[in-house]
Amino acid sequence: xxxxxxxxxxxxxxxxxxxxxxxxxxxxxxxxxxxxxxxxxxxxxxxxxxxxxxxxxxxxxxxxxxxxxxxxxxxxxxxxxxxxxxxxxxxxxxxxxxxxxxxxxxxxxxxxxxxxxxxxxxxxxxxxxxxxxxxxxxxxxxxxxxxxxxxxxxxxxxxxxxxxxxxxxxxxxxxxxxxxxxxxxxxxxxxxxxxxxxxxxxxxxxxxxxxxxxxxxxxxxxxxxxxxxxxxxxxxxxxxxxxxxxxxxxxxxxxxxxxxxxxxxxxxxxxxxxxxxxxxxxxxxxxxxxxxxxxxxxxxxxxxxxxxxxxxxxxxxxxxxxxxxxxxxxxxxxxxxxxxxxxxxxxxxxxxxxxxxxxxxxxxxxxxxxxxxxxxxxxxxxxxxxxxxxxxxxxxxxxxxxxxxxxxxxxxxxxxxxxxxxxxxxxxxxxxxxxxxxxxxxxxxxxxxxxxxxxxxx
Numbered sequence: 001x002x003x004x005x006x007x008x009x010x011x012x013x014x015x016x017x018x019x020x021x022x023x024x025x026x027x028x029x030x031x032x033x034x035x036x037x038x039x040x041x042x043x044x045x046x047x048x049x050x051x052x053x054x055x056x057x058x059x060x061x062x063x064x065x066x067x068x069x070x071x072x073x074x075x076x077x078x079x080x081x082x083x084x085x086x087x088x089x090x091x092x093x094x095x096x097x098x099x100x101x102x103x104x105x106x107x108x109x110x111x112x113x114x115x116x117x118x119x120x121x122x123x124x125x126x127x128x129x130x131x132x133x134x135x136x137x138x139x140x141x142x143x144x145x146x147x148x149x150x151x152x153x154x155x156x157x158x159x160x161x162x163x164x165x166x167x168x169x170x171x172x173x174x175x176x177x178x179x180x181x182x183x184x185x186x187x188x189x190x191x192x193x194x195x196x197x198x199x200x201x202x203x204x205x206x207x208x209x210x211x212x213x214x215x216x217x218x219x220x221x222x223x224x225x226x227x228x229x230x231x232x233x234x235x236x237x238x239x240x241x242x243x244x245x246x247x248x249x250x251x252x253x254x255x256x257x258x259x260x261x262x263x264x265x266x267x268x269x270x271x272x273x274x275x276x277x278x279x280x281x282x283x284x285x286x287x288x289x290x291x292x293x294x295x296x297x298x299x300x301x302x303x304x305x306x307x308x309x310x311x312x313x314x315x316x317x318x319x320x321x322x323x324x325x326x327x328x329x330x331x332x333x334x335x336x337x338x339x340x341x342x343x344x345x346x347x348x349x350x351x352x353x354x355x356x357x358x359x360x361x362x363x364x365x366x367x368x369x370x371x372x373x374x375x376x377x378x379x380x381x382x383x384x385x386x387x388x389x390x391x392x393x394x395x396x397x398x399x400x401x402x403x404x405x406x407x408x409x410x411x412x413x414x415x416x417x418x419x420x421x422x423x424x425x426x427x428x429x430x431x432x433x434x435x436x437x438x439x440x441x442x443x444x445x446x447x448x449x450x451x452x453x454x455x456x457x458x
Contacts, residue, residue: 002135002241005322008265010135010241014115016167016263017137017239020159026111026139031093033116034084039092043217049184050088053120055132057084086119091185091210091236094140095218102142102232104223109152110142128245129202129458136240142232144222146211149233153209156237157190160205168243169260169373170194170250171381172204173404173453175429180413183236187211193428193453195381196249199402201428201455204246207237245458251373257323258345260373261366268295268302268362269319273312273331280332287335287355291328294359300366320345325369326362346372387451394442394454398425404455408448410441419443419454428453 002010018028034057041047061078065071087093094112101107115137125131139156143149157174164170172192182189186208194204215221215231224230251258261267270288274281288304295302305315312329319327329341340358343350346369353361384403388394397405409415409427420426422443430452439448 005265006244009244009247009259009263012263012265013163013167013243014137017159017163018113018115020163021113021137021139024111024155024159026113026141028114029112030114030116031090031097033087035087035090035093037083037085039096039218040085042092042096043185043214045213046089046091046185050120053088053122055086055119055121057086087116088118088120089236089238090114090116090118090138091140091214092218095214095220095234098140098142098232099218099220102220102222105144105225108142108144108222108232109148111139111152112141113137113139126245126458128248129242131241134240134242136238138236138238141235142215142220143234144224144230144232146233149211149235150209152235153188153190153207153237156235157192157205157207160207160237160239161192164192164194164204164243164246165374167260167262168247168250169262169370169377170204170246171374171378173429173431175431175434175453177206177429178413178416178427178452180416181427183208185210185213186236187213190432191429193404193455194246194250195384195404195455196246196458197380198249199384199456201404201453201457202242202246202249203428203457204243205237205239208235210234210236250377252323256321258373259323259325261325261370264323264325265301266303266319266322266324267300267366268326268328269315269324270302270304270328270330271312271315271319272304272306273329273334277332280335283335284330284332288330291330291355291358295362298359298363300359300363316343325366328358328362344369346376385453388442389439391442395423398423398454398456402456404428404453406451407442407454408439408450409452410444410446410448415441415444415446423456425454425456428455428457 059074059078061075062072063075065073117133117135119133122130122132141152161172161174164172172194174192177189177191188209190207191203192205194202196202212231214234220232221229222232272284274284292302325345327343334340338355339352342353386397387406388397434450436449441448
């Protein structure tokens with residue numbers, strides 16, 4: 001269950017991403033939650049990859065238990081002829097649909113996104129990071145050429161990276177997954193990887209080049225301009241409420257959340273400071289309402305916390321816990337001096353600011369906080385990205401420091417798996433535009449032409 005404040009955070013993230021998708025030509029649609037098993041298993045690698053995580057519907061009705069009054073049992077006469085898989089991802093149902101939508105090159109490209117929930121039956125859940133049901137978006141596109149599909153894959157990776165860096169204030173590494181780590185049924189998986197404060201990596205988003213695998217599995221062909229029949233080329237891409245987990249772990253401190261202003265549900269909270277002086281309270285209320293109007297005219301999300309059931313100190317702690325970027329304290333003495341106390345959540349710095357021009361000051365301060373959070377996270381990422389050239393050094397850095405380890409790998413899935421078994425570290429990605437350099441694999445000593453990023457991960 002996601003409570004209103006957390007859901008407001010997701011809405012802000014979702015709405016900005018939705019704008020970015022539409023700016024790149026995508027449209028939203030919605031597809032069924034239940035996928036017939038025969039469709040799900042049509043693409044063998046995809047089905048195999050998700051098989052152990054699927055929730056399956058076998059019956060369509062309950063009935064009263066004749067042996068236990070007031071209780072229900074599954075009606076054995078209501079067994080489905082074919083089981084339905086609760087979608088763990090929607091490639092199967094969507095590509096079965098695209099088969100009816102696509103006949104000619106004139107029908108391409110198809111650029112569809114859906115906002116939905118999916119179910120992956122996790123036995124050990126972790127809030128926001130790995131839950132049995134989660135909210136996400138999944139884009140599914142169809143193209144006439146391989147080049148167009150590859151361009152789409154990289155374009156959407158860039159959209160994700162831009163959103164995470166510009167709105168979540170979190171630097172990421174863009175890269176390609178190894179064959180062991182790529183999406184089941186994909187030719188290539190592109191990803192953005194972020195580093196959390198505990199030194200673990202988090203996959204923040206993926207964009208998959210599916211080649212013609214799903215087109216062939218579902219027989220999706222189109223008539224090309226020369227009248228030849230060709231299989232279409234496909235992509236899929238997605239991010240989820242896992243981004244909220246990334247936000248919490250990347251920026252927050254022991255006092256609670258620290259939220260980037262651009263996606264914070266509340267950017268500013270005004271807390272009145274008054275005693276039993278009714279006249280003073282009225283003056284504070286009038287000034288606060290005036291400030292709220294000017295803030296909202298600038299698009300600033302603001303709340304006046306004039307709840308009489310709690311004291312100002314409690315309110316300060318509560319809004320700090322919730323990560324509100326800016327807090328304004330406004331009392332009778334402040335009004336007399338034509339100023340307010342402004343506290344920023346990222347540095348906890350407090351300053352007295354004139355009420356004249358306060359709105360412009362706060363607007364600028366919100367941008368400063370946004371930039372500071374990004375700069376701080378970038379400095380952390382750089383400080384915790386370490387080049388190593390030996391196995392002993394690899395293990396030492398991993399155990400004592402964590403973070404991204406840039407090291408040579410001989411390119412074999414066997415070595416990758418052995419490193420994972422020995423250390424629980426995985427290859428997070430092969431960075432895009434990776435410099436080529438001769439080296440030796442940290443584990444086997446075999447020749448290598450480039451470094452890859454290792455880390456322990458969520």
